[in-house]
Amino acid sequence: MRKIGILHPGQMGAAVALTAKNSGHEVYWASEGRSAETSERARKTGLQDAGTTARMSEICDTIVGVCPPEFAERMADEIGALSYRGLYVDLNAVSPERVRRIAGLVTANGAGFVDGCIIGQPPAGRGETWIYLCGERAVDAAGCFTEGPLEAEVIEGGIGQASALKMCFSAHAKGMAALRAAVLGAAHQLGVLEDLERQWSRSGPPMAQAVKSIEITAPKAWRFIAEMQEIVETFESVGMPGDFHRGAAEIYRRLAPFKGTEKPDLADALLRLTLDVSPELIAHRGK
Numbered sequence: 001m002r003k004i005g006i007l008h009p010g011q012m013g014a015a016v017a018l019t020a021k022n023s024g025h026e027v028y029w030a031s032e033g034r035s036a037e038t039s040e041r042a043r044k045t046g047l048q049d050a051g052t053t054a055r056m057s058e059i060c061d062t063i064v065g066v067c068p069p070e071f072a073e074r075m076a077d078e079i080g081a082l083s084y085r086g087l088y089v090d091l092n093a094v095s096p097e098r099v100r101r102i103a104g105l106v107t108a109n110g111a112g113f114v115d116g117c118i119i120g121q122p123p124a125g126r127g128e129t130w131i132y133l134c135g136e137r138a139v140d141a142a143g144c145f146t147e148g149p150l151e152a153e154v155i156e157g158g159i160g161q162a163s164a165l166k167m168c169f170s171a172h173a174k175g176m177a178a179l180r181a182a183v184l185g186a187a188h189q190l191g192v193l194e195d196l197e198r199q200w201s202r203s204g205p206p207m208a209q210a211v212k213s214i215e216i217t218a219p220k221a222w223r224f225i226a227e228m229q230e231i232v233e234t235f236e237s238v239g240m241p242g243d244f245h246r247g248a249a250e251i252y253r254r255l256a257p258f259k260g261t262e263k264p265d266l267a268d269a270l271l272r273l274t275l276d277v278s279p280e281l282i283a284h285r286g287k
Contacts, residue, residue, distance in 0.1 A: 001025055004144055005050065005060035007075055008034060009042045013066035015122045015129070015150055016091065017045050020064075022147040030056050057084045062144060064089045066118070070226040073102055080105040087112040089141045091131065093227045095167060095234040096160030103159050114141040115159045117166030123149040134161040167234040171245060174224055175231075177217045178248035180210040181255065184266075185273035211266055214255075218264045221255035228252060 002025045006017045009029050021027045028050040029042045042049070050056035056063065057079065063086060065075055072092035079088060088106040090099055090113070103113040114137050120129025126148040133141050138154045145152035155161055187193040197207040217224075228249035232242035254273050258264045 002062055002144060003028065003060045005029070005056040005063040006047065007053065007056075007063060007065050007079075008067055009038060009045060009047060010066065011041075011122045012118060013064075014041050014045045016064055016066050016118070016131070016145070017042075017047055019131075019145045019148060019150040019152075021046060022149075023143075023145060024147070025144060028056055028060055053078060054082055057082045057086070061086045062089065062141070063087070064091060064144070066091050068092075068223055068226060069094045069098075069230050073098060073105070076102040076105045079111070080108055083109040085110045087114065087137060087141065089114045089116055089133070089144070091116040091118050093117065093166055093170060093230060094163055095230045095237070096164045097233060097237060098230065099163040100160055112137045112140075113159065114138050115162045116141065117162045118150070119166065119169050125149055126151060132162045132165055135159050164234065167231050170227060171231045171235070174217075174227065175245060175248050177213045178224075178228075178251040180213045181217065181251050181269070181273060182247070184210055184214065185251075185270055188270045189274050214266065214269050215263050217252075218255045218258040218269055219261050220259075221252040222259045224252040225249050225256065 004020045004025050005028045006013050007030065009017050017027045027047050029047045030051060030053045031039060031049045032052045050059055063079060063084065065072060065088065067075055069092050072090065072094050076090065084106065088111050090102055099115050107113050114133050114135045116131055116133045118129065118131055123129040129150050131145055131150050131152045132155050133152060134155050134157050142152040142154050155165065184193065187196045200207055228245045231245045235245065236242045251273065254275065255269065257272060258269070
């Protein structure tokens, strides 16, 4: 049985923690500075409270990082500064270049490191969402996650391969969601939304699919802004243009105020998407 620390038990982090717990391990979190909502989630998942990250690093032989990408490097720097010598598993949505920097931060004092990613939503059951792991100790890390609901799979390659997979998958999935939102926003402002719906019913995706995409994405849009920026960095590092996902980041920035809502109204979402529309275009639409 291992002692595994989770930084931090958000919705996905709690699923990671539950999988480790189901796999027979003691699972810890650090309550210092965390919200009441996170505390309640940790309680429901049955996590033990180490109190602080420093104490967690003393207790746990394995620490798993699951946080928004903009905090991933800072969190790794904190772990490195504690001279942690256990195994650090980074499951954040970051670029391959960034994950290699993160690896350098945590291994400088002798810690092991595994690059990982999560593909899918917080799962209701097995076979829905995967953790991909790579690096010299990937098989070791996979042993933390054997009994679901998350599935763990080791892929070939060194540090950066799992993060590269995540970037490419998210570039398509979340890029497509941003594109649908942009198309609906443009059609609404140009006065052709109903015409587009009619044409899509003849030769395109159903309007309901595009609307559902916004309803699912908008409450989480705040989390995707930094992820789009990581995708830009990834694409440009291999000669692919990054501007599409810069635009996607802007779409998610406009939808970010829907954080915490259950199912945003389409009219409200379209309004948020077009708040920056010029008066000239609005005048054109009214003609």
